[in-house]
Amino acid sequence: MSFDPAPSFDIDVVLARGQLEFPVRVAGGGGITALVGPSGQGKTSTLDAVAGLLRPLSGHIAVGGTVLFDAARGIDLPPERRAAGYVFQDLRLFPHLSVADNLLFGWRQAAPERRTLALDEVAGFLDIAPLLARRPHTLSGGEAQRVAIGRALLSGPRFLLMDEPLTALDPARREGVIALIARIRDAFALPVLLVSHQQDEVARLADAVVEI
Amino acid sequence: MLLSAQEWGVVALSAKVSGVAILGVLPLAFALAFALARGRFRGRVLLDALVHLPLVLPPVVIGWMLLVAFAPAGPIGAWLWRLFGVTLLFRWTGAALAAAIMALPLMVRAIRLSLEAVDPRLEQAARTLGAGPWATFWRVTLPLCAPGIVAGAVLGFARSLGEFGATITFVSNIPGETQTLPLAIYAALQVPGSDATVLRLAGVAVLLSVLALVASELLARRQGGKGAHVL
Amino acid sequence: MGRVVLRLLALCCLVAAALLPATAPAAENPAGRGPLVLAAASLQESMNAAADRWAALGHPRPVLSFAASSALARQIEAHAPADLFVSADEDWMDDVARAGLVAPRTRARLVTNALVIVAPAGSTLRLYPAPGFALMQALAGGKLAMGDPAAVPAGRYGKAALERLGVWNQVQGQVARAENVRAALALVAHGAAPLGVVYATDARAEPGVKVVGVFPAGSHAPITYPVARLTSSTHPDAEKFRRFLLSAEGKAIFRRFGFVAH
Numbered sequence: 080m081s082f083d084p085a086p087s088f089d090i091d092v093v094l095a096r097g098q099l100e101f102p103v104r105v106a107g108g109g110g111i112t113a114l115v116g117p118s119g120q121g122k123t124s125t126l127d128a129v130a131g132l133l134r135p136l137s138g139h140i141a142v143g144g145t146v147l148f149d150a151a152r153g154i155d156l157p158p159e160r161r162a163a164g165y166v167f168q169d170l171r172l173f174p175h176l177s178v179a180d181n182l183l184f185g186w187r188q189a190a191p192e193r194r195t196l197a198l199d200e201v202a203g204f205l206d207i208a209p210l211l212a213r214r215p216h217t218l219s220g221g222e223a224q225r226v227a228i229g230r231a232l233l234s235g236p237r238f239l240l241m242d243e244p245l246t247a248l249d250p251a252r253r254e255g256v257i258a259l260i261a262r263i264r265d266a267f268a269l270p271v272l273l274v275s276h277q278q279d280e281v282a283r284l285a286d287a288v289v290e291i
Numbered sequence: 292m293l294l295s296a297q298e299w300g301v302v303a304l305s306a307k308v309s310g311v312a313i314l315g316v317l318p319l320a321f322a323l324a325f326a327l328a329r330g331r332f333r334g335r336v337l338l339d340a341l342v343h344l345p346l347v348l349p350p351v352v353i354g355w356m357l358l359v360a361f362a363p364a365g366p367i368g369a370w371l372w373r374l375f376g377v378t379l380l381f382r383w384t385g386a387a388l389a390a391a392i393m394a395l396p397l398m399v400r401a402i403r404l405s406l407e408a409v410d411p412r413l414e415q416a417a418r419t420l421g422a423g424p425w426a427t428f429w430r431v432t433l434p435l436c437a438p439g440i441v442a443g444a445v446l447g448f449a450r451s452l453g454e455f456g457a458t459i460t461f462v463s464n465i466p467g468e469t470q471t472l473p474l475a476i477y478a479a480l481q482v483p484g485s486d487a488t489v490l491r492l493a494g495v496a497v498l499l500s501v502l503a504l505v506a507s508e509l510l511a512r513r514q515g516g517k518g519a520h521v522l
Numbered sequence: 523m524g525r526v527v528l529r530l531l532a533l534c535c536l537v538a539a540a541l542l543p544a545t546a547p548a549a550e551n552p553a554g555r556g557p558l559v560l561a562a563a564s565l566q567e568s569m570n571a572a573a574d575r576w577a578a579l580g581h582p583r584p585v586l587s588f589a590a591s592s593a594l595a596r597q598i599e600a601h602a603p604a605d606l607f608v609s610a611d612e613d614w615m616d617d618v619a620r621a622g623l624v625a626p627r628t629r630a631r632l633v634t635n636a637l638v639i640v641a642p643a644g645s646t647l648r649l650y651p652a653p654g655f656a657l658m659q660a661l662a663g664g665k666l667a668m669g670d671p672a673a674v675p676a677g678r679y680g681k682a683a684l685e686r687l688g689v690w691n692q693v694q695g696q697v698a699r700a701e702n703v704r705a706a707l708a709l710v711a712h713g714a715a716p717l718g719v720v721y722a723t724d725a726r727a728e729p730g731v732k733v734v735g736v737f738p739a740g741s742h743a744p745i746t747y748p749v750a751r752l753t754s755s756t757h758p759d760a761e762k763f764r765r766f767l768l769s770a771e772g773k774a775i776f777r778r779f780g781f782v783a784h
Contacts, residue, residue: 130419158418159426171416175434184430185420234420355596362600380602381558381587463560463587463597470587478588481563481704483711483728 087238087270088112092138092148094124100136103128103291110286111264111271115278120291122274123168126240129272130165131158142238143270162193164236164269168243170227172215178226179211185234193235196267201229204266205259221252225259232263238270239263245277257284294491297466298475302495305471308383309451312391313398313444320395320443324402345457346396354460357389361461385462386469390451397450398443405439406432445507449500472496556584557757558603560594562610564703565747567727568779569608575775576766584763590702591675598623598752605760608632608749608767611675615748628751628761630768633781635745636722637679639735640710647717649735651687658692660717665698667709667718675745676703680719683741707731721745726780747781 088107093100103125105112114122127133129140131147139149147156164185172181182201186194202208205225215223224247231239244260245253257280264271275281281288294302323342327335345353361368361379371377379385409432417427433440455473462469464478476492479485556577561569566588577583587594587604595614598607599621607624609615618624639657641647649660657666669677677699684690700706703720710718711730718731725733751764766772773783 132415132419157423158415159421159423161419162421163419165416165419167412167416169412171410171412173413173416173431184417184422188421188426230420351593358596358600358602362602364601378603380597380600381604459589460593460596463594463602464589465558465585465587468585478563478566481566481588483704483707483724483730 087143088129088272089139089141090125090129092128092135092140094121094128094133095136096121096124102138105272105289107270107272107289108287109270111260111273111284112287112289113281113285114272114274114289114291115276115281116291118276122291123242125291126165126242126272126274129161130163130240131156131161145237159188162235162237164231164234164239166227166231166239166241166244168246168274170223172218172223172226172230174215176215177211178207178213178215178218181215181226182211182229182233185230189235195235196233198233201233204262205229220247221249221255224248224252224256228259228263232267236269238272241271241273243274243276245275245280253280260284294495298488298492298495300467301470301472301475301492302499304383304467305452306499308386308471309390309448311384312387312394312451313448315387316391316395316398316447317440317444320398320447321402321440323395324399324406324443327399328403328406342399343396345393350393350454350456351460353392354389354457357385357392357457357461361385361388379462381462381465381469383462383468386458386471389457389461390454390471391447393454393457394447394451398447401443401446402436402439405436405442408439409435441507445503448503452496452499554582556582557605557755557760557763558585558587559606559608559763560587560589560598560604561606561608562591562594562747563588564610564721564723565608568723568776568781571779572767572772572775575771576763581759581763584759598754601754603754603756604752605755605757606749606751606764608747610747612746612748615750618752619750623753625751625753625755628764630749632747632749632767633773633776633783634747635781636739637676637683637737637742637745638720638722638725638733639737640707640718640720640725640728640731641716641734642710642713643730643732645716645732645734647734651683651735651737651741653687655687655689657684657689657717661693661696662716664696664716665709665714666693666696667698667700667706667715668720669703669706670699670701671697672699674700674702676706676719676721679742679745682743683737684719686741687737721780722782723780 087109088105090103090105093102101121103121114125116122124133128135129147134155135148135150137150140147146154147161148154173184176184179198182198202211205228207222207225207229210218210222210226218226224244244256248256260271261284263269273285327339359365363369363372363378368378379388413435414427414431417431422430453473455477458469458471459474464470464474470478472492472495476489479488479492559569569586573584573586591609591611591614594607595609595618598604598618607615607618615629619629639649639651647660649655649657668680671677671681681690684693698709698715700709703724706718707720707724707728709715711728725731749764749767751760776783
């Protein structure tokens with residue numbers, strides 16, 4: 080394992096969902112930090128808050144020493160400046176773009192020095208090279224999942240957020256994606272915050288588990 | 292269809308008036324649709340009602356309001372004359388303005404519906420991928436609602452081809468300048484025994500509308516991929 | 523997203539600014555164009571004939587705009603730049619004159635019109651409109667087509683005449699109110715109504731109808747068409763064309779279409 084052993088995710092916030100307020104505290108090491116717990120406890124909200132899509136009521140969020148949000152200091156970076164590689168549970172591939180244009184969407188937005196990966200490289204790594212000319216609606220669930228992961232990787236992220244990356248997959252595919260996530264961690268040295276309710280798989284993958 | 296040179300002139304003028312009207316008003320229609328679909332500001336309901344006025348008021352009332360506003364002594368007309376030395380009265384540009392205003396509500400409605408159908412989760416995804424609000428707008432929102440924009444423009448074009456009341460009230464019925472298809476048909480209807488002319492001109496109006504609708508349907512299919520339909 | 527709206531609005535302004543000078547030339551009477559004449563829609567055939575004759579005499583053909591007198595009068599009162607106004611009644615010309623928009627000593631009576639009863643062309647009916655005449659029987663249960671008395675001048679004149687002759691109360695339940703006099707004419711020409719009240723000029727223009735009776739001049743106010751030059755007129759031919767319309771040659775053209783002109 081070649082990840083940075085320095086603390087990666089430093090999250091201490093209060094989130095609002097509807098009328099409810101609930102505190103979330105995550106102090107991850109490097110590598111993969113898994114958020115587990117029953118549904119409805121704000122696991123996805125936590126990822127949204129880290130990505131900048133949901134504004135916490137108070138507290139602070141830092142990743143790898145970079146402060147993304149700090150209510151006390153008035154810091155709130157917009158999503159596009161957080162460099163989060165967010166793999167959504169519902170994938171959210173762009174229906175009007177080909178697979179290649181989906182993959183390159185974030186890459187084209189990124190500053191040149193952050194374009195550390197090339198399309199060929201990622202397509203080969205994820206085994207999606209034959210799909211590049213297709214539209215998202217023609218993909219199978221597993222194919223779409225890998226395209227979504229590729230899109231996040233190519234955007235030059237400083238960390239990955241993965242929301243239930245295994246649920247939509249059949250058991251065989253699931254094994255493949257678990258292996259893939261482990262390889263991403265090792266190959267790209269990216270801290271990963273992963274939400275899952277599949278306890279056993281999480282146990283095999285995660286370097287740290289946080290219960291919410 | 293065999294038209295006389297004069298009738299061809301009417302058709303060409305109609306196409307020019309409607310084309311300029313729609314292209315000119317499209318950005319405004321989009322901005323209004325965007326504000327109504329996404330904006331959360333005070334007066335939104337009022338703006339909505341204002342945009343729909345041309346749909347509910349008799350066209351002659353719109354024509355009369357334009358006449359009063361754009362008269363050389365009117366609030367807008369005086370200003371246009373002083374700053375640019377132009378007047379819209381009795382000009383084809385005035386006919387285009389009338390057509391644009393009458394088409395506006397239909398265009399705003401169509402574009403607004405398509406904007407509301409754009410999944411905000413896709414826009415969030417674009418933001419996390421490094422696209423700022425403006426880039427997200429150009430690369431996600433706009434392409435996703437393009438079929439709606441085309442549909443709105445075509446509806447507006449068809450509506451403005453048929454615009455009569457506001458035009459004749461605002462810019463009169465001047466052959467070669469403001470006499471569009473409906474005005475030429477009206478003029479022909481005033482002359483007994485001109486049924487053939489009326490039929491030919493009406494036929495052209497039908498043909499133009501159908502062509503526009505078919506063209507937009509094809510365009511939308513090509514742009515939007517599967518499942519994108521204008522009608 | 524507010525920023526997006528603002529930028530779009532800025533784009534609108536740019537488009538409008540780009541279109542404005544490109545599409546709105548304020549050209550004054552482009553070469554070869556005749557004076558702009560605003561005329562009541564009912565004068566369409568006769569004014570076109572007069573304009574053709576004027577053009578045949580070697581002048582640029584006047585530009586004619588036909589619409590309801592009321593619409594034209596409002597355009598003039600908005601200071602739309604036109605040369606001549608020919609109204610279908612005195613009221614709208616009065617209105618324009620009160621606004622100070624008629625050039626001094628240029629208002630004149632161009633022609634007058636008569637009010638007639640028409641039937642489909644094959645009819646053998648003959649009516650003599652006089653007090654208490656047998657209009658009701660002639661209708662035989664059918665409709666009497668005329669312009670809406672509340673809004674259309676021809677309908678107003680027709681109602682006044684029928685009232686004066688004492689038959690309005692009998693027939694008013696059978697009046698088909700048309701949106702304009704030419705629509706009333708079409709109802710008779712196409713057999714939808716056995717009889718109609720229209721102008722003599724309308725009856726002359728429509729081969730599908732024939733005149734079966736003429737209202738005496740005293741049964742309604744005179745039906746007159748005034749012409750005037752407008753103060754906004756700048757075309758050098760405007761006054762010459764106005765005089766041509768009022769000349770013996772001009773009036774002969776209008777008589778050809780059924781108008782009365784002395």
